[in-house]
Amino acid sequence: MRIIVSKHSEVNLVFKLHDIDIWDNITICSKFTIRREKQNCAYEPNLINFPNSHNSRIFSCLQSWKYFYDSRIELRTQFTFRDLIRQEAENNINQIIKRLDIGSSKNITLVGVHIRRGDMVNNGLGFNVATSQYLTKAMHYFNSKYQNVKFIISSLDVQWTKANMPNNTNLIYTSYPKREIVVATLALCNHTITTVGSFGWWIGWLTGGEVTYFKWPAKEGTFVRTQYSKDYSDFFYPGWIGM
Incomplete structure (x- = not known):
């Protein structure tokens, strides 16, 4: 076929x-x-x-x-990015490394963080959004396991994100107008912190390193909850870390 x-x-x-x-x-x-x-x-x-x-x-x-x-x-x-998209993503990473004045990406561990809120906040279908407690726990996981970790954060709700992420000098906030550039840039990181939704899911899968996810993406008794398997195992990729 x-x-x-x-x-x-x-x-x-x-x-x-x-x-x-x-x-x-x-x-x-x-x-x-x-x-x-x-x-x-x-x-x-x-x-x-x-x-x-x-x-x-x-x-x-x-x-x-x-x-x-x-x-x-x-x-x-x-799922190999087209050349112009890949080049722009690589330029974004290089600019971040230059801003950090660390010489090379080999000297750090990059963790991409995609925080989705927007249409999932106060919706009537039953979506849950990731909490600040989850984000803190996920960051602690990577900081405790790897050396010199830098978190590259992308979110359309920057105000909430900055108010709810731990105060940390290792946070780098990014803002790209094209969503394919967001995906390609975060996919160049070593690991991923996802929140909810398919967008972050695919960033984590494309990155290929360790991935954390928010374990409760849907409220019990809602329409969205009926769209998942009983224990969510059909949705979350094998080996990913639920928190």
Whole structure:
């Protein structure tokens, strides 16, 4: 079977996709058989068990590592940032190192921190946002395990973030207008502190080091909670550290 991706889709504009069909016009896909998941953040084996005798569209979030775990090496190859994005991200890291006056990134441990709040604060669906206690605990974990740790922090809610992060000279706040630059820059770090949402999840996965996550992304008894498996294990990647 062949994978079809729109030429104008964000995934194609950001990554160097290869060995798949990049089409300028994908209107024909609207006629394909739709296969839709029942839960956005849980694994459904039947979703990917279908015959190759007809065309299919798979919806929609697929936010479980179990869907792609067997193809994770190939997927990392697919998710190679386009040159201009990678160069801008590398320049951001180099500027940070220059600002710190430490000579080389080899002398420090960089931990990317993505703090999502925005649409998840005071929402009616049941999202939880990570607490200041979680962020403090996660930072303590990396400080206790690695030497000379520097935290590169990205958030749209900078005011809350600065008010709730520990007072620490090792914090570097960044502000990039393009979200693909945020992802590419934080993915160049050694490790990741995620909060909630899929955006930080993929930053952690792309980075590939140790990753901490907020264990309670949904409030019990809400719609969002029904979208996860019972113990969240379908969503959080194996080996990540819940706090």
